[in-house]
Amino acid sequence: MLPVLAVLVAAVLFGTTGTSQALGPDGATPLGVGAVRLVVGGTALAVLGFALARRRAASGRANPPLSARALVLMAVTGACLAAYQPLFFLGTARNGVAVGTVIALGSSPVIAGIVEWLVTRRAPGATWLGATALSTVGVALLAFGGSAGGTGADPAGLLASLGAGTAFAIFANAQRRLMAGGWDPFTVAGAMGLGSAVCALGLLPFADLAWVGAASGVAMAAWLGLATVAAAYTLFTWGLDRLTAATAATLTLAEPLTASLLGILLLGERLSPLAVAGLCVLAGGLVLLAWGSRTPRPFAVEG
Template identity: 70%
Template sequence: MLPALAVVAAAVLFGTTGTAQAVGPDGTTPLGVGAMRLVVGGVALAALGFAVAARRRRRTSTPPSPPLTRRAFGLMALTGVCLAAYQPLFFLGTERSGVAVGTVIALGSAPVLAGVLEWALTRRIPRRSWMAATACALVGVALLASAGTGGGAADPVGILGSLGAGAAFAVFANAQRRLMDDGWDPFTVAGAMGLGSAIAALPMLPFAPLGWLATPAGAVMTLWLGLATIALAYALFTWGLQGLTASTAATLTLAEPVTAALLGTLVLGERLGPPAVVGLVVLSAGLVLLALGSRSRAAARPFAVEG
């Protein structure tokens, strides 16, 4: 259960991002918030990931990293670029459609896209337990998205931004899984993604107004988004991914829209009607089903956990 719980914990942290932006200072933009989140969080994730990986090699029997081939370098660069692209797309979706709906569309699309991409890369059909849990979770996502919130209905630009964020998430989850299949330590993978995303964010800064960063609220928001929702969250996600398939990990991250919907209701006053409440319950049931499926497979095969 530990890999599944680590991914769910990461998803809960992810779920605070839209609310953090919404209660932040005036004058923020999706590009500016996303870029600063990446610069702070990417550098912190790189430092954390590389430090933990080095310590694991010194203190345990962890094998040395494989050679840095073109394939490995390309996959590491891809994770950083996709994480960088995810930020402004995600914040665009939540800004235009509301925190709950934007998050639901982004993360609701990620498991399906991750499963399809994983099948295309490996020709391995996802397990029936994943299909059942994902179908259950997506029914909940559909109920949430169709219900709307007091924050406004989803508009075409917001939907496209959220779908783009879901696609970026699916790609970097599969790229990380490929790197770990090749023998790379998960914390090295996380560190490389953080470093790559911070570098990719630098060209965004000249085009983003950052005056809000000088305010106390702006500084607090940036530190939370960078340290908690990037460095800590993606370290947990990548560590959990070593014991799960990319499709399973993406489905477990549907705990994020549950968190976002609850925060949107409790903190931002976005009203969720009865269909949305039912959607939250159905979505949560799908996550529990998937986590229990991971646990039962781990018990049957104690030396390997698969999604």
Template identity: 65%
Template sequence: MAHVLAVLAAAVLFGTTGTSQALGPEGTTPLAVGAVRLAIGGTGLAILAFALAHRHRVRAERTGAAAPTSFRALSGRGSRLRPFVLMVVTGVCLVVYQPLFFIGTERNGVAIGTVIALGSAPIMAGILEWLLTRRAPSGAWMVATALATVGVALLGFGGEASSSGHGGTDLAGLLGSLGAAASFAVIANAQRRLLDEGWDPFTVVGAMGASSAVISFLVLPFVDLSWLATPAGLAMGLWLGIATISTAYVLFTWGLSGLTAATAATLTLGEPLTASILGITVLDERLSVLAILGLVVLAAGLALLAWGSRAPRDPRPFALEG
């Protein structure tokens, strides 16, 4: 039960990302908010995750169990370079994800932007894995992909309801959300490859946090951070960093260690659900009838994807974009 609650809590925290940014002070930009979020959150995540990874190694040594893969255990320059590159790639993609995700929520609203990004992400991850491994996906995955595609298309045409009752989705925002989903697809596949090779999950997620933090600190001097000096700006930065990155990823990674793929996939649906509820109730976003239909169709596709993940050959979900 504790693992279920951990993943569910992480999904809820991830789901507050768009609303937190929307409630922040004026004068922010998607790039600045994303850089601050990862500079704070990535650093905290690296500290917490690497500490837990070290604890796992020590416990394995004491009990005589098989220790997780580490750089010290690898021999040869090539064997060390490849996993290092994959871990850095996850950090780069997490950095790229931030402004794209915030562009989507800024232009199309939190409910629409978040659902498009999160609904498209597992589909893109499955397509990328299919291209990389040449492994034919299941029939359930194909049907889920078709449903999710239709749902995203309906959201694209529907968008947020205007005063006249007609909706419409901003193209730049739509591309931003889809770009964020593509970034997650790369993260999920890179992390899956590392886990298959025996790497400790906390080492993998900690490396993602560390590399993303380093890149973000390099970006900070080139963005306007005046909003960070305000109480609202500081609160937003700390929440996005500590709560939605450091705490959420640690909870999610620990929770996955005790859950099946099907259970984890279902629980992660709490992220778009949280974002949609907050967008409608807190931000007073109004959705057109077409957009609501798109949400229903997309939810059906994601639910089918979660159900289909019970198959042993389906990829186990590991990372959330949030």
């Protein structure tokens, strides 16, 4: 149960991301926020992850020899985390925090399960299939229901959110493959943080960073980097070490639920009755998967 709780806590932290940006200073663009978030958070995640990995290595958990395959997978995790940021923030900017986050994270379990199926040749179990079916219905209702005006999701924002969900699913699977090969989860998290920070440095020259000079900009950058990246991804990776990628991705549907509540309560966003129904169906999928994962085993396949 602890791995499930770790991923759920991480998902709640993830869920504050869109609201933090919306409450941040004017002039903060999706590209700028995403790049700064990763420079701060990726660096902190690398420091924290490698420090914890060294501590575990001293107690007997050693990593396997570094191979070309492991290097490629580590590079994939960093690149996908870097790609996720601007896509996610663009989706929430176009469709609102509630809808944008739900579409991004609601799509990732389906993609994660398909990728895992293709890589491992093992079909996800009945619990994942049932939870993902409910989640897919919930996302569809949200996409078509949209805001209280019933206008549905903005197409560009929808594509950006789906792209973010794809990036999340790919790096979750890449992390899972590394850990299945014997790599310590904190080493994997540290490598992802380092790779994403390096990628983000390349984005900074193209972003407007004037907002960082404001006190609210500093506070937003600190929260987004330290809480929603360093702390959240450390918890997520630790939980992923004991769950399948498909299960972990579906558990992160607590993120859109959190984001939706924050969007409604703090930002005054209003959802249509169809979108509210979608949130309820999504919650049902999350509860189903959490119940089915209450006794997880390392590297086990759901069902």
